[in-house]
Amino acid sequence: MAETVVQHETKVEIGTPWNVVVHNDPVNLMSYVTMVFQKVFGYSKEKAQKHMLEVHHNGRSIVWTGVRERAELYVQQLHGYLLLATLEKSD
């Protein structure tokens, strides 16, 4: 007798990750941008400076990736510090 195997598949939907992107702005000072990254994301000075330099040299830096709600909140906080920040779907 043939045996019937029933497979149960559980699909766990994982939300698409979202990027918080900061764009270059000649007015915002490098020291100010570094300070803001430390305050908003709790980054070490070294990590904050790395992102700041990425913004400065490449014109943009993905400063955080994760769930949408949190990304929205970070973008809002960065705008409060007058940084040019956007929300983008991660590839």
Place this chain on the structure above:
Amino acid sequence: MLIHRLNEDSIEFADIEPIEADLLRQIPVLCDVRGDSRAESRLFSNPADSGEVQFLTDWEEYVRPELRHIFVSARATVEKDLGTMVDRAGFPSRLVILCAHGEAWLNALNQARLILATKFEFSDEELSLHEVPRSFSRRDLVLLQINFYAAIQERIIDTLEGCTDADGRE
């Protein structure tokens, strides 16, 4: 003008020359962007591309008023602090602000610099220039003003390092 930590809680602006006092008093005035759509659009930049329709609608409705509140509060704090500046005829002025007001000062100075840069349409190159101008047109003087505010921001950031936050964090 000298900017330094006076004690654990305060920052002192000492030996403020009259022209520096005048430039400081201009900060809250400059931050008022009512009626200037270009300056408004820089202060309230887009948080996502136009495809994020719902997000942008919600942002306009809920976030933008909050951002405006942050900017207006920062300006009000600076204005109030400036009201305590001690002036004596013939002598430099003096101003003491709380470390807790440091972020408001940084925010208001940033607003003023962004608004001036937008109004006078300075290019990235001009804003990065640190040379003494050859002429002293209104535009050149505004660039000096932007750089003067940048120097104050740098000093405040330096003095804030090590300051205790209002919630007790370093």
